[in-house]
Amino acid sequence: MEHETISAFEELSDKGVFCPPVYPVGPIVRPWSETEANHSCVRWLNDQPDGSVLYVCFGSGGTLSTEQTTELAAGLEACGHRFLWVVHFPSDKDSSATYFGTGGHGDDPLGFLPQGFIQRTKDVGLCVPHWAPQVEILQHRAVGGFLSHCGWNSTLEAVDASVPMLAWPLFAEQRMNAVMLEEKVGMELRLAGLRQKGNEITREEVAAVVTELMAGETGKAVRKRAKTVKKAAAQALEPLGAVEQGGRGNREQVERHSLQGGK
Structure with missing residues (x-):
């Protein structure tokens, strides 16, 4: 995914500009765990049809405003598609408010969802407070899409599991990751208006883009990509796989390193 950067280092080296050897590694993701696969939400996924569930998670620290949480819930309800949503406490001040904790509101963020939402969506949705085993969820056969903040761990885990994404970046490098997924990788749909700071994404927009990803023609193309x-990604994890993808210079560096006794 960062081939252009690796190639730029090669080009500088060929021109005699000093730069250290660069060895692309990864994608580095947490391996699948049988223990985590016994989580209640994974057991719920076992009862869902293949590729039918949208996984919704904004990482360990991503936080939506109170109004945006309501709009997201309403959009998920309106579209009618199955979903698994990891819910954090809302914050009207900081999009990373739960990065180092729960947000200080108590024990149950589900209480901030619209009244009756969980009951009305119980046949198609599951809301999980705070945390869920993401690797096991993304690699589950029932998951067909990922509404994500596009943090780097989540991005790599989605790539590794071949799950197409809806980008909802919040802070840090997430907007850059979203652009890369859309323009270079081609496995992402972007919610309109995300770059307009201060505007809430409406329930109608949420419903429309979720439906497009899960059941539309664009969604099929993104899923194929x-x-x-x-x-x-699998090739990159093979011996010398990332080196082969990175280009000639990386292979020469590795071979030279091996001749010098490196491992």
Whole structure:
């Protein structure tokens, strides 16, 4: 995914500009765990049809405003598609408010969802407070899409599992990751208006883009592209795989390092 950067280092080196050897590694993701696969939300996924569930999670620290949480819930309800949502406490001041904790509101963020939402969506949705085993969820056969903040760990885990994404970046490098997924990798759909600071994303927009990803023609194309990207990720994890993808210079560096006794 960062081939252009690796190639730039090679080009500088060929021109005699000093730069240290660069060895692309990864994608580095947490391995699948049988213990985490016994989590209640994974057991819920076991009862869902293949590719039918949208996984919604904004990472360990991503936080929506109170109004935006309501709009997201309403959009998920309106679209009618199955979903698994990891819910954090809302914050009207800081989009990373739960990065180092729960947000200080108590024990149950589900209490901030619209009244009756959980009951009305119980046949198609599951809301989990605070945390869920993301690797096991993304690699589950029932998951067909990922509404994500596009943090780097989540991005790599989605690539590794070939799950197409809806980008909802909040802070740090997430906007850059979203652009890369859309323009270079081609496995992402972007919610309109995300770059307009201060504007809430409406329930109608949420419902429309979720439906497009899960059941539309664009969603089918993105899903196909995601499978291709997964194959490239798997190749990168093979011996010298990332070196082969990185280009000639990286192979020469590795071979030279090996001749010098490196491992």
